[in-house]
Amino acid sequence: MKQARNKASFDSTILTEIIYGSRENVQKINEAFARVEKALGTDDTSKLPACYGNMNREDAFLEGLKAGKITWEDGFVHKHDLFETMNHQWTAGNSNPFGLHTLLFIPFIRNQASPEQCKIWIPQCESGEIIGCYAQTELGHGSFVRGIETTAIFDEMTDEFIIHSPTFSSSKYWPGALGFTATHAVVMARLISHGLDHGVHAFMCPGWNLEILGNAPIIFWPSETTLTFARLKMAYNAVDNGYARFDQVRIPRTNLFMKSCHLSRQGVYKASKNRQKLLYGGMLNSRRIINRIMAFKFAQALTIAIRYSTVREQGQGSTSFANPQIGEIAIMSYKHQNYRLLSNLAKVYAVFFASQHCDDIHRIHQQKIAKDDHSGLPYAHMLASGLKAWATQTAADGAEDARRCCGGHGYLMISGLPEIFSSLTAMTTLEGDNYVMWQQVAKYLIKNINHNVWPEDMSYIQRRSSSGLHEKCQARGNEFRSCKVLLDIYEHRSARLSTEVAVMIAAPSNAAGTDVWNTYMMQLFSAARAHIEVIILKSFIGHLDRIMDNATKIVLSRLTSLFALTGITSPGAIDAIGFVEDGYLSSCQLRDIRSQIDDLLDELLPDAIALTDAWNFTDASLCSAIGMKDGNVYETIIEWTRQLPINVNAGKTADVFAEGFETSIKPILRGQLQMRERARL
Ligand SMILES: Cc1cc2nc3c(=O)[nH]c(=O)nc-3n(C[C@H](O)[C@H](O)[C@H](O)COP(=O)(O)OP(=O)(O)OC[C@H]3O[C@@H](n4cnc5c(N)ncnc54)[C@H](O)[C@@H]3O)c2cc1C
Structure with a gap:
């Protein structure tokens, strides 16, 4: 491992500072992780991490509470927000029972509550007096929010709303922390006043309160609310996702979130003209956060797989990675292995730089909103949605490929990779299913094209479509590494796919608009994905200009080219056919591209370890027997396996084994199977 690390052509600590923004930030993060890992007892990596012990549902939940409390306290005492959106293993915050509180609940209040409501609720949230969750999804409805069935009927007599689950399918199902942890929930329900249904609105629903009830909390939500399904999920098993059936629960009228709407004492409803825009703004923030977290979690998978592939030796041959003593080859030197791992590593950096672009856009949009200017919303919303779809799918697919690159050991839970994949794949569904997200991008594109409106990010579509889209790529050989050539290729594909599907959608038809949309949905997804990939490539290229250190810049330029070129020719690249189906690239050019990829892989191979070290993950946060920094894979596997409770307890009386x-x-050894068979005859 040391040898591989020493081969790097650049200083990985410079890249670490680029990733975290500054040397001071790196220092602060290191200190926070050191404190938290010490408090959790995970700093001693010779010990089997608790999450791999023989934990039942209750243990998993208790572990989650413990970790959540420690990270929350650390932020509180040391005044930082590091763990507000993620846990101590760089998993999204909703992986611990308190995570939803800072990830969704508080931001939702800030975004949707009136100033008077904020004044009451925010201090309570920040001091921990109340703990929140977000209850939107029902058994019957997730993506289609307008279909939510829970009702909030205004009772003018008592000045209250009555929250009720009128049907079985209206049961709230999924909200994290709803099971046992949260004292309050943001509940999405249909606001009904004087028999008029005003659609889905948010309500603050208190569940229980220590102060009112003394030290023994009595839950005054309906009793079924407290049921949870921890451990029934692929991941996130430290969280008490729960379900609730409301039975005429009464809350004050003033618990309706009233930043963008109002219900008077007489039950008269008024909504501000920006209500819908403010709602979108809230979703935009959580998707933006997801995009950022994706980069780190995906980077963890690659860190583990690349470290493992560097020290794992199997097979014979002569390559630079061969061990001269044993004569076997490090599996990293096999072409398919370094192709898969390095092209995924390039995607990690692509996700990261694109998420920074998303953060920048969000910041600008927030500044505008403060001046009641919502003009930035369409692009900000399209970007956060499209990038969420692209980043979560890319990260989940890439992490699974990284797991497979580690053979049988990658299938071990203690490799850390199954948990990473499972937590990443949840992100393709929550906060808006990806294929619903792609439609947001498609709607933005089609609406603008059909109205002849060309925002900045779509100007290339206008420029290229007006010149007919008949040109062919002229590049050869190493010209395919040029940023301009790469952007041309990606822009050409995107402009063509968008304009083609816009024509299909606009063609005269007797079918209803939604049916036409449904007919061309696959083409719409391709166009949406192609546009997002243009934005991602542009932001990757744009970030290169900001890098001052030359050696780091060279390595990241290679990664940029690798990212773009493998997107065209990789056997697993989604929609790669779009690059070639109109003859824009010839088969000779595809051969050139493949040859450039081979060269890039050879150039990047010595930097593989440094490119993963740059993420600065602690061994404890990786939680992997095969991905530790020292590369001592076999020792750790055996050490941790020995400590599994089933092994520790083996041979003791009354244990599972006995x-x-x-x-x-x-009975089998004593031949009782045969005896029974004989008796039957
Ligand atoms: C780990 C985890 C944590 C969660 N935490 C919470 C939480 O804290 N609070 C909460 O309220 N919810 C939570 N959820 C629920 C989550 O938000 C929903 O599962 C998600 O919004 C998807 O909705 P759905 O399950 O109804 O899927 P569906 O909408 O039924 O999707 C199934 C399929 O139908 C397709 N589809 C649906 N509608 C359309 C359409 N209009 N056009 C085209 N295709 C469509 C989708 O693309 C998908 O392929 C969580 C979910 C998970 C997995």
């Missing part, structure tokens, strides 16, 4: 031996193994 019971199993007596009831199942011994």
